[in-house]
Amino acid sequence: QVQLVESGGGLVQAGGSLRLSCAASGSIFSINNMGWYRQAPGKQREFVAVISRGGSIRYGDSVKGRFTISRDNAKSTVYLQMNSLKPEDTAVYYCIATSSAADYWGQGTQVTVSS
Numbered sequence: 001q002v003q004l005v006e007s008g009g010g011l012v013q014a015g016g017s018l019r020l021s022c023a024a025s026g027s028i029f030s031i032n033n034m035g036w037y038r039q040a041p042g043k044q045r046e047f048v049a050v051i052s053r054g055g056s057i058r059y060g061d062s063v064k065g066r067f068t069i070s071r072d073n074a075k076s077t078v079y080l081q082m083n084s085l086k087p088e089d090t091a092v093y094y095c096i097a098t099s100s101a102a103d104y105w106g107q108g109t110q111v112t113v114s115s
Contacts, residue, residue: 009109022095038091
């Protein structure tokens with residue numbers, strides 16, 4: 001019902017910035033929350049940020065003060081502005097969208113932060 005496509009990942013030096021995008025398609029009207037998780041090699045998936053349709057925001061402790069989530073409801077797109085990147089931010093970043101019926105995940109986009 002909902003398809004999510006992430007973009008914007010890549011390789012960046014420590015201290016640099018990247019902006020991730022996630023575009024939703026399909027049954028867009030059903031989406032409530034959109035957000036981001038990440039998974040580093042050999043690690044469990046970690047909560048990064050979430051934003052509701054009305055604009056309520058939560059961040060994971062490890063990214064507070066460095067990452068900013070935003071949402072364009074008209075474009076059904078969520079963004080993650082990542083500043084002051086650290087090597088420990090290296091992970092596959094996954095977009096998530098929630099509805100009353102199901103949760104949907106994107107395919108992931110790789111972010112690599114070099115020392």
